[in-house]
Amino acid sequence: MAAARARAAGTSLFALLAVLGCVLPDYELLAVSQHLFLAVNVMALNFCLGLGGQVSLAQGAFCGLGAYASALLHPELPGGSLAIAAVVATAVYALAAAVSRPLEKLGEGFLAMATLAVTLIFTNLILSLSPLTGGTAGMMVDSKLSLPFLGAITGDKPYYFLFLGLLLASVLVFAR
Numbered sequence: 614m615a616a617a618r619a620r621a622a623g624t625s626l627f628a629l630l631a632v633l634g635c636v637l638p639d640y641e642l643l644a645v646s647q648h649l650f651l652a653v654n655v656m657a658l659n660f661c662l663g664l665g666g667q668v669s670l671a672q673g674a675f676c677g678l679g680a681y682a683s684a685l686l687h688p689e690l691p692g693g694s695l696a697i698a699a700v701v702a703t704a705v706y707a708l709a710a711a712v713s714r715p716l717e718k719l720g721e722g723f724l725a726m727a728t729l730a731v732t733l734i735f736t737n738l739i740l741s742l743s744p745l746t747g748g749t750a751g752m753m754v755d756s757k758l759s760l761p762f763l764g765a766i767t768g769d770k771p772y773y774f775l776f777l778g779l780l781l782a783s784v785l786v787f788a789r
Contacts, residue, residue: 627781634773642769649776656783671712671728674735679705681739681746684754694760 630649637645658672682701690697716727739746746752766772 623784627777630777631774634770634777639769642773646769646773646776649773649780653776653779653783656780656787659787671731671735674732675705675709677735677739678708681752684752685745687754692765 630645633645634642654676679701682704683697686697686701687694712731716724716731719727740748743749760766766775
């Protein structure tokens with residue numbers, strides 16, 4: 614009974630979000646899209662960590678590194694969003710695995726400090742490479758996300774429904 618009630622509540626929530634995507638003005642749609650994007654990231658992190666409450670190994674730094682690498686590669690390979698995502702994810706995973714091996718041998722307190730150090734190193738690297746990364750102002754990216762069978766995705770509404778679909782897919786996968 615409780616499972617059926619939870620399923621009905623989840624279905625109602627996603628139906629409400631779908632209706633909101635059709636009626637919200639652009640600014641509010643952008644704000645909700647960003648929250649959907651963050652929810653997808655949280656689901657991915659929960660999937661990776663298994664809800665184990667593990668201490669951070671600077672996931673934010675590695676996600677940022679992947680984001681910068683993707684943003685730098687998109688102008689070179691327009692229309693290659695999926696290939697870029699696969700290559701960048703694999704490269705950042707390999708780097709994170711290489712960095713995490715020695716950190717895993719540290720005790721709890723030292724692991725927390727090493728995690729902070731990795732994050733600070735990444736932050737300093739991004740700030741010191743300002744001609745490439747934009748420094749504190751960040752990067753202006755004008756390349757569009759391009760997906761097979763859909764082409765370039767532009768506008769707030771397509772991004773909203775893309776993130777809503779990704780969130781729904783991740784909830785369905787994670788619920789099993």
